[in-house]
Amino acid sequence: MRLIIICLLSFLTIPTVLADTKKIDLKVFATDYYNAMVATQAPNATSKELENYLAFLTDDxxxxxxxxxxxxxxxxxxxxxxxxxxxFYLGAHTEYNSKLLNVFAFNNSAVAIRYTSNAKGIHPQNKQPLAYSNVMMEVLEIEDGKVAVIRKYHE
Incomplete structure (x- = not known):
C-alpha cells in the first residue's frame, strides 16, 4: 500500500518539477534578446546576426x-x-551604439527592456543621410520561451 501511495505521489509531483524546468529567467532572456537585436543594427551586420535575433521570436x-x-x-x-x-535596413548604419538601461520582468509572461540607441547611416531607399538618438522601451510578451508580441515605445 505504501509503495502504491509513493508511486501515485511521484506521478503528481513529476509534472510540477518538469513544468518548473521550462520556466526561463526573463532577465537573462531579455539581455540575450537585447544583445541579439543590437547586433542586427551594427554597420557590419549580416543575415547571420538577423537570424540569431529572429530565433528569439515566434513564427507568428x-x-x-x-x-x-x-x-x-x-x-x-x-x-x-x-x-x-x-x-531591407541591414547594414544601413555607418555608426551604431546602444546601452541597456533597465530590465523589468513581469511574472513569466512579459519583460520590458529600456535602452538608448544612437545611429548614423544612409537610408537604403532614398540614399539620404540618417541620424537618430533615442531612448526606447520594448515590452516583450513571452510564450513558450519565445517572444510572441513586441511593443516598442519612444521616450
Whole structure:
C-alpha cells in the first residue's frame, strides 16, 4: 500500500518539477534578446546576426513600433515579415551604439527592456543621410520561451 501511495505521489509531483524546468529567467532572456537585436543594427551586420535575433521570436510574432506600426496582431507570417523588413535596413548604419538601461520582468509572461540607441547611416531607399538618438522601451510578451508580441515605445 505504501509503495502504491509513493508511486501515485511521484506521478503528481513529476509534472510540477518538469513544468518548473521550462520556466526561463526573463532577465537573462531579455539581455540575450537585447544583445541579439543590437547586433542586427551594427554597420557590419549580416543575415547571420538577423537570424540569431529572429530565433528569439515566434513564427507568428506580433509587432508594434508606435507611431509607425500600430497593429500588433499576430500573423502566421509575422517572423517572415520582420525578416523582410529588417533585411531591407541591414547594414544601413555607418555608426551604431546602444546601452541597456533597465530590465523589468513581469511574472513569466512579459519583460520590458529600456535602452538608448544612437545611429548614423544612409537610408537604403532614398540614399539620404540618417541620424537618430533615442531612448526606447520594448515590452516583450513571452510564450513558450519565445517572444510572441513586441511593443516598442519612444521616450
Amino acid at each position: 510574432i506580433g509587432h508594434t513600433h508606435l507611431p509607425y506600426v500600430t497593429d500588433d496582431a499576430r500573423q502566421p507570417d509575422g517572423k517572415e515579415a520582420m525578416r523582410k523588413g529588417m533585411t
